[in-house]
Amino acid sequence: MIVPDVETWEYLVDDQASEDHRKAGIRAVQSTPLMSRDGRIIGVISTHWRNPYDPEESALRLMDILARQVADLIERNKAEETLREADRRKNEFIAILAHELRNPLSPIQNALEIIRYSKSTVDDVQAATAMMERQIGHVVRLVDDLLDMSRISRGKVELRKERLDLALVLQRAVEAIQTQLKSKELQLALTLPLDPIYLNADSVRLGQVVINLLNNACKFTDNGGSVWLTAEIENGSDQVLIKVRDTGIGIDPSEIQRIFEMFTQVEGPMQRTQGGLGIGLALTKKLVELHGGELHARSDGSGKGSEFVVRLPILTDRSGPPGEPVESEPTAVILRRVLVVDDNTDSAESLSMLLRMAGSETYTAHDGLEAINAAATLRPDVVLMDIGLPKMNGYDAARRIREQPGVSK
């Protein structure tokens, strides 16, 4: 934009702007927008003159070149800043991850010593075993979240959608967090509409979404607080709102968007002591989005509790057959001859020990080729096969075993 004389330029005359220019001693202005490569305006370079002036063509061309270079420089700096920030967050994440994985190992080591110690009583051993179970559960959850997150970022998570009764999913989620509720003496109220709500969803993944939100509600609420889990149809729509509300520490409004980013934890004295990797909400949001839904958070601020709202499309056809498979009690089957194949020797040995205790005759193999040979000579009823194996992977080994004479296809 070129204004050769602010005194005579029609858009400025009688305007406060021209008064401002006069005060500043400006008579002519030239402005060149700084455009990003994808066409956004990211800034402006302006030149001001004390006298009326109409810059010639060559000066304007020079301005254009300068503007291009400046815009590129700004964009490059921004990109570098983003990379530096991502790198910083990843480093911080690795430190937290190491810490979170290391933490449960000390009690596990202690518990092992207690079990091994000859003077331990039966009660001691039981307490130590319970301790190990809790701590190992913690590590398993962390690692499962990490694996899920990396699968989702690589687009490798497939939903097993089926017709689901939402009430069942919510009730199961509530059962799953009973221990957390009890240990912090939290009250939980579950409210469901009278009519059943059906969704086309993956019951395990949807359960994971609700459990993650309930877990956070427990984690960030002081002892004796309350948690509400409600489901309601959004007014006149085909959407259900699943809300998890708590009376906990709340979230500062400026942090609300950030908490859904990977590796983000709001800094605060309470959070630091809560553990966690800051990937739970990122994962939960992705899982909701895979279901065609949305996840939002609300909070009136620090100390005022939080509310997380999942919005999901529902199935409007209520008459269809219930897709929820009727769960039959699992029947115990004793497998007679079992071949366990795993390159992790401890995994193979421990699983085979458990099976032996349950009455099976067990054998182990530790790579694909060994598995094929063992299957040929031992003729097991069942092979429990790991997938990633040395020499030949589990899929190929299983295929070759199926080709052996007398093996049912």
Ligand code: ADP
């Ligand atoms: P993590 O729980 O492992 O820290 P999440 O991704 O689940 O990771 O949560 C990210 C952050 O969001 C938490 O560290 C916490 O600061 C905040 N947050 C999540 N849920 C709540 C809640 N119910 N109340 C207050 N803050 C919460």
